[in-house]
Amino acid sequence: AQSVTQLDSQVPVFEEAPVELRCNYSSSVSVYLFWYVQYPNQGLQLLLKYLSGSTLVKGINGFEAEFNKSQTSFHLRKPSVHISDTAEYFCAVSASGYSTLTFGKGTMLLVSP
Amino acid sequence: DAGVTQSPTHLIKTRGQQVTLRCSPKSGHDTVSWYQQALGQGPQFIFQYYEEEERQRGNFPDRFSGHQFPNYSSELNVNALLLGDSALYLCASSILRDRIDYGYTFGSGTRLTVV
Numbered sequence: 433a434q435s436v437t438q439l440d441s442q443v444p445v446f447e448e449a450p451v452e453l454r455c456n457y458s459s460s461v462s463v464y465l466f467w468y469v470q471y472p473n474q475g476l477q478l479l480l481k482y483l484s485g486s487t488l489v490k491g492i493n494g495f496e497a498e499f500n501k502s503q504t505s506f507h508l509r510k511p512s513v514h515i516s517d518t519a520e521y522f523c524a525v526s527a528s529g530y531s532t533l534t535f536g537k538g539t540m541l542l543v544s545p
Numbered sequence: 546d547a548g549v550t551q552s553p554t555h556l557i558k559t560r561g562q563q564v565t566l567r568c569s570p571k572s573g574h575d576t577v578s579w580y581q582q583a584l585g586q587g588p589q590f591i592f593q594y595y596e597e598e599e600r601q602r603g604n605f606p607d608r609f610s611g612h613q614f615p616n617y618s619s620e621l622n623v624n625a626l627l628l629g630d631s632a633l634y635l636c637a638s639s640i641l642r643d644r645i646d647y648g649y650t651f652g653s654g655t656r657l658t659v660v
Contacts, residue, residue, distance in 0.1 A: 436587075468651075473653075474653050474654075475549070475635055475651035475652050475653040475654050476588070476635065476637075476649075476651040477651070478648060478649070478650075481648065522587050522588070524587075532578065532590045532593060532601055532603070533580075533588070533590065533649070534590070535587030535588050535589070536587050537585075537586055537587050538585075538586075538587050
């Protein structure tokens with residue numbers, strides 16, 4: 433079984449500042465890793481995913497994440513955030529060869545002017 | 546190109562009643578998964594349908610059942626509703642090929658409130 437821990441339930445940051453949202457996972461098998469964003473009253477939108485290859489993954493809206501197998505982490509970063517990035521961010525994992533996602537509890541990113 | 550469509554968007558039911566939620570997958574997708582997202586929590590996997598059969602199931606009671614139709618659309622049924630079933634129900638569609646999922650597309654969800 434897999435599990436995901438998002439270490440921060442809420443991250444406040446000022447506009448144009450850098451941000452890192454932390455995600456750690458646990459699994460006994462190889463995994464695929466994902467970050468999703470959820471805006472209020474909406475479904476989930478895929479930001480980026482790691483399936484294999486380069487450990488630095490670039491996604492939409494200027495986000496990127498780095499897969500660190502030894503630390504079982506997949507932290508999400510953005511060098512400069514905008515007010516419009518305010519949303520809930522979910523890290524998720526699936527076991528290689530299967531397609532069900534296990535999500536963390538989410539991190540609320542609050543960007544203020 | 547329409548994405549994943551869910552209906553209804555909001556629903557209020559009384560404890561003990563039954564409810565049916567509907568999902569039309571993104572064009573070209575053949576697999577439908579359902580997730581429950583309680584307030585303040587991440588989504589939890591309920592089950593997945595592929596080729597009209599339940600392919601995988603999460604840790605949900607038998608009160609939760611589903612169906613997939615030949616056009617790949619899907620329904621989620623919940624019987625004997627409990628207050629704890631109040632949640633956002635998300636449908637996600639994908640293409641399943643060689644046991645590899647090429648990425649979900651999520652719908653906007655159905656907000657179910659049980660009173």
